[in-house]
Amino acid sequence: MKNKQIRNALVVGVGIVSALSLTACGKADTSSGGSGDKVVLAEPSWVGAQANAAVVKKLLEDELDVKVEAKQMDEPVAFDALNSGKATAILEDWHGVPKKQKKYVDEKKTVVSAGDLGVVGHIGWFVPKYYADKHPDIKDWKNLNKHAKDFRTSESGNKGHFIGAAPSYSQHDKELIKNLKLDYKHIPSGAEAAQLKEIQRLYDAKKPFLTYWWEPQWMNNKIDMTEIKLPKYTPGCEEPASKAKCGYETNQLEKFMNADFAKGNSKAAQFIKKFKWTTKDQNDVAGDIAGKKMKPEDAAAKWIKANKSTWQKWIPKK
Structure with a gap:
């Protein structure tokens, strides 16, 4: 689930049906605990x-x-x-x-x-460790274009494929790719589950991939990822997103x-x-x-x- 991360705008989803006990003024129940709460x-x-x-x-x-x-x-x-x-x-x-x-x-x-x-919440760009071990210079964003061909897919054409987060998550990756003049195409995931499934598939096949990734993330217990060093985050550097040239804040x-x-x-x-x-x-x-x-x-x-x-x-x- 921006910038301070990061998870932006989702309309209220279908969840467990619930209701909060309200007073006549619409204030929350402030009872002292127990069965009345x-x-x-x-x-x-x-x-x-x-x-x-x-x-x-x-x-x-x-x-x-x-x-x-x-x-x-x-x-x-x-x-x-x-x-x-x-x-x-x-x-x-x-x-x-x-x-x-x-x-x-x-x-x-x-x-x-x-x-x-x-x-502690952190967002960044990551590649699988097995790729970074073979190409250690990938750890710096300035070398991403050098390796773009390795990340091409049928969806990205002649550009590298960047696996974006679900559209509802706050992010400025598409703008960052453009502003840093990176030879990659931002392709958003339909949902977190879809992103994780695709990453697991690629990881199992030992294929290269570049993705928006974050911690805490339970799948980090199963896969080993290496972060790409992006331009340093400073307060407000991602606003407006159209001019963003920095990474993300750790929260x-x-x-x-x-x-x-x-x-x-x-x-x-x-x-x-x-x-x-x-x-x-x-x-x-x-x-x-x-x-x-x-x-x-x-x-x-x-x-x-x-x-x-x-x-x-x-x-x-x-």
Whole structure:
């Protein structure tokens, strides 16, 4: 799931049907915890976000008797929902909607930070390590044109094929290719699942490929990738995207909550603030969901069983 990554605009997807208990003014339920609490999690479309929501949902329900529902929505829609009280929290934000963040967090103060997720997000351009080992100079973007012929496909014609992210993810790769005068054609993936399937196919066949890639990403447990050094990121260098000549920012991923819910300081609110795990934790759960085709609730249960010392710290004392 921009620039600060990165995952931009998806319309609310079909998710688990859910509803947030609202007051007459449309504010979120701020009850003190227990069976009266209802939490709606805004769940972005990528599997890492699904892993976050699955673990938080199961622990809130099993340990704190809180009713939890998840709705699939990425950052742009999620911030609107947090502002209106139709969502309680988003557990993984890549700072991909700075204008909405400024509007709701800094100006209206209807949305507040719930702290770091504990996972560092990074986007870049990558090739498989087996290709980089044979062509070590590929690690610098200035040498990409030299190797463009190796990346040609029937889709890219006489240019190298750049595997782009799903169109809904925030990105400026197409513009970067143009502005850096690279001999590549940006071809977007239809969805994350389609991109991962194609990368796995190429990787298994030991063929060269160049792709938009990111961490956390569960498939990094299965494949070995090497990053291409792009022009250094500086704040605002990708805006407007049409003039972008830089790479991507590395982010400390952040949680956000509806301000009224946060102020209520219920057990659920305290839990969400304390929820913090590692990239490995997320990748383990995400890998079970996407790689092993486990149901999210089963993958969450597996992780919870094996990591009691970690999640017990998230449970409110009172």
